[in-house]
Structure formats: structure tokens, C-alpha cells
Amino acid sequence: MAKSGWGPAQAPRMDGTTVVVTGANSGIGLETVRHLARLGAHVLMACRNVEKADIARTDVLDSVPNARVDIVQLDLSDLASVRKGADEIADSHPVVDVLINNAGVMAGRHQLTADGFEMDFGTNVLGHYVLTGLLLEPLLAARSSRVVTVGSNAHRAGAIDFDDLGLETSFTTSRAYARSKFAQLVFAVELQRRLSAAGLTSPISVAAHPGATHSGVMRDSGALMSWLFTTPSLHWIRRTFIMEGPEGALPSLRAAIDPSVIGGQYYGPSGPMQFTGPPALALPSPRVVEPELGQRLWETAEELTGVRYPLTSTPQT
Template identity: 45%
Template sequence: MAPWTAADIPDQTGRTAVITGANTGLGYETARALAAKGARVVLAVRNLDKGKAAADLIGRRYPGTDVAVQELDLTSLDSIRAAADQLRAGHDRIDLLINNAGVMMTPKQTTRDGFELQFGTNHLGHFALTGLLLDRLLATPASRVVTVSSNGHRFGGIRFDDLQSERSYSRTGAYGQAKLANLLFTYELQRRLAGSTTIAAAAHPGSSATELGRNLPKIVELGFGLTVQDAEMGALPQLRAATDPTVSGGQYYGPGGFLQMRGYPKVVSSNAKSHDLATQKRLWAVSEALTGVVFPLA
């Protein structure tokens, strides 16, 4: 069977895609590929100047495309609520929400709301945004929520007794917890979407050359350097999860090559922790309590 590439993305004319962190790296490549196929693309970004520059670059490469920029700071619940209000006001339908933005192995920091930065940005920020936009997704036939996880989910666990790493902090452990949370969220969301035409899927890029790796420890950076692929290839798993007509809710896409580090996208497996139902439900309840966002689902 031939590998799945961006050429396999179906026509996206008439569809609206909101992509977080879309001014650079995987998010930019995802936005560019969807715009090239006719989608109306919203770059949801923290830095408006960088977002406008990315939108302009896509527009010059593909004249006539519809690319907009939305300010969004995933480290602030106030910003997330404001962005969601603006997106809901401007769009009656959202076909794709791609939760792509993230931070990786940062020094210990907190978000504006006091959450550990990696857990707060990668998981809680996207949890809140998804919940606040879900009515638009549910109103759109065959819509999708795609959340970007990582091979790093295998290095973490959900430390319910110290979610914000207040007692102890490990850059790798906190990243692993956040990326595991992305998968737990996806699987629980898919279960709660039963009976609707909206589905939730997840993806990971393997080892990709993006700005996300700027905080990597040198030993990890050297290891990744042996398998690294460019951002255009790294974006293929989330593009497939977002557009391939054969995708089923709850599937996880990643590179099909060595250790899921590089290669063309296919359905891949996640670890046993990510499939623990009790942990999925508990994390959901905790996330609603921390963010104050309750999903409009039965």
C-alpha cells in the first residue's frame, strides 16, 4: 500500500479549521496543507505579529486562500475564553479543531492561572478551548477534534496528588504527564461524543525539527537528532487524523517508521496507562474543576 501523504488530503472547500500554535512548525505546516486544499483556516496563536506573518506567507503561496488569525494564549483561561467567544461569534461551524500548540520540557514555570506550565498549556488549555467550542463542532456534521500528543506520553503518569508539580518537578516527567493527559482526554472525549457525528482522534509527530525542542536536554537532543525529520513530514499524522475519511474516533496516528520516530503516518498504539478508564474519568472531572469549563455533553 502506498504511503499516505499530503496529496491524499481530500478537498477541504467549505470547511473551517482552527489550529492552535499555527504560526510555526507542525501547526504552520498543517495550516498550509489545509489551506492548499481549500479550507478556511484560522491560525490561533499567542503572538499576533508572527501569526499575521504566517498567514501572509500562506496567502502569497496559495493566492485566494482564506486564512485568518485569532489571538489565543493557552496559558491564560481569560484569553482562552475571549478567543472562544470571538471564534464562536465569527463562525457558525467549525469542522476541525486541531489542538497542536504546546511546550516541551521547560524549566519549572506556571501559567497565569497557577498551573504547571506544561500540564496547563498542553492539556488544560486545550481541554478548556475544546469545551468552549464544542457547540460549534457538534453543530457541524462529521467534525473532528484532533489533539497532538507525543511518544513522551510513555514517560509520564498522572500524579493526582501533585498535578502542578508543587512538591517535586521533573521537566521530562511533567512533559510526559501532559502528553499522557492529551491521550486520556481524547479517549474520554470520544466516548462522550457517542451518538454524535463529531469524533475525537489523536496524533503525534515522532521526532520532528521544530522550535518545540529548544528546551530539550542535550543528551535527549542528540538522541532525537539521529531520527529527526522535517516539520512537513511531522505534520502528516495530524493531517491524516484530521482529514482521512477512514479515520475512526479514538484512533491515534503517528509515524510508521523506527520506534514511531519518523516515516509516513499510520494508526499506532499508545501505552496501557492511556487506556485506563478510571484515570480518564478522574482526569476529566479534575480538568473541569480546574478550568471551570463543563462540556455540553450528556
């Protein structure tokens, strides 16, 4: 765990709260669930693969025997599945205190979602956009709620070409993933902008990133990372510059539960290059907070998904 700075010892108890975590069956998502379970939250693991989620749930219960952890089947690459899962959550839990949009894919090749969107953008951005909108009512029912978007420092290399959302002729693994991570943070900022414009103090929209954390996405992010993770003589580099899942989950945990957090903030590791270290405030790329970009992405998501958030006002740009 964190050697100094903010860590689980500073985290408040979460008894009586309901937290939804997407992509909760492995990596950072699983460790986020474990942290929350130890703090007493009732955690809903929103996962595509129920069998893998059940194995992960058993793993959590082995380490936190009294944990309250349930599974909701939800595939972010299929908006019909997102709607079904969101309905199940809302019907069973009319109050949701925290939604952690953690799931993320790096497709590695040009693929389409069930709805015909480029896979990384359709899953990481549009899937979470729809889920958040459909869970807005139970989030509004909570006394104080949050939406946490889990991004990546890869967003700094991202850009959105609205004339080429499909990446039919310009696809590369890095371009697709960086674009999706950039768009996720634009979404997080725009959501907070719209909540504030509607006069709402809850929920708030916050973002986080795990730095350099040992995870499936990191291992699959190219030949260099594969070499780093599989070469025995490089174990000292992994130990020095890469965190394990429990530590990598702390920025998400802090964004989700620290009472000092306010809407629009972004948390990440505090060490050199934001690779490792206890979670602290971080600065995203300045492009993330451009109002015109946020509005265009939001309107594009509305058009592509047909989901419109029940907010009574829109921000001035």
C-alpha cells in the first residue's frame, strides 16, 4: 500500500453505501472492489463475463469474508446489454452512492461494437456515457454521490476527429486507445460542467488514473511493454517503476470516497512522471477542459446512442 500520503488508513467507512464498479473482475477494478468491500460498501461488480466475475467475487470474499459483493452482467460494447444491466441495478438499488467507470479495453485491431462503433471508443466512452445517464436517477437519489471516470496518462496523446470516429482508414492500436482515454476525460469534465449548470451539487464528476500499474491493458499495450513484463532480468524495473493492483487502485478509491474531493478534479499517483506513489491531485491535458470540445463530444454521444441526460440546463460556452 501507499508508504506515505493518502491511503486506505485515511479512507472513511462506507457502510450503508452502494457502489457500482465496471470492469470489476480483474486488475485495478478487482482491487478497487476489494478496497471498497473492506470499508463496508455494498459493491456491484458490473462485468461482461459472469463466470470470470464469479471467480473474482470469490477471491474478494476469501480476503474480506463479510464483504457484500454482487454481480451484474453488463457488456459495455453492447448498448442493449448496458440498458439491461442499468435497469437491473436501478430496480434493485434505487439509491447508488458511487459509480466507478473503470472498465477499459484496448482492442489491438480494428473491431466494431455490437452497435457498429469502433471498439475502444464505443466501449470506453459511449458505453460509460450510456450507463452513467441511465443511472443518473439513483445517483441523484443519494445524499451525496459521485461518478468516477478512470482514465489514463495515454490521454495526452489522444485527439478526437469527429469526421473519422470509425477510424476505418487511420486505425492504430495506440491512436484508438489514446483517443478513447482522452474522450473519457473530456466526458468527465463536461459532465461536471453540466451538473453545475443544472444547479446540482450531487452527484459530482471526478476522474482518476492508475499511473503505471501492472494490469492487462498495460501488458497488452505493445511489444515494449510485453518485453518489460516478460524479461526476468528486468524485474527490478518493474518493482521500481510499476505498481501492483492494490496500489494502482488507490487513485480511483480516493476520487470515489475522500470527503475533500470536489467535482472536476483529477487524481493520480504523486511520484515521478505520475507512474507510482500515493494518490494526489493531478492535471490533465489542457485540451480536456475546452468547453467547445466537451459540448461537441456530448452532443455526438447523444446522437449516436439516443441517450439524453435528464438535466434541466446546459452550460454556456
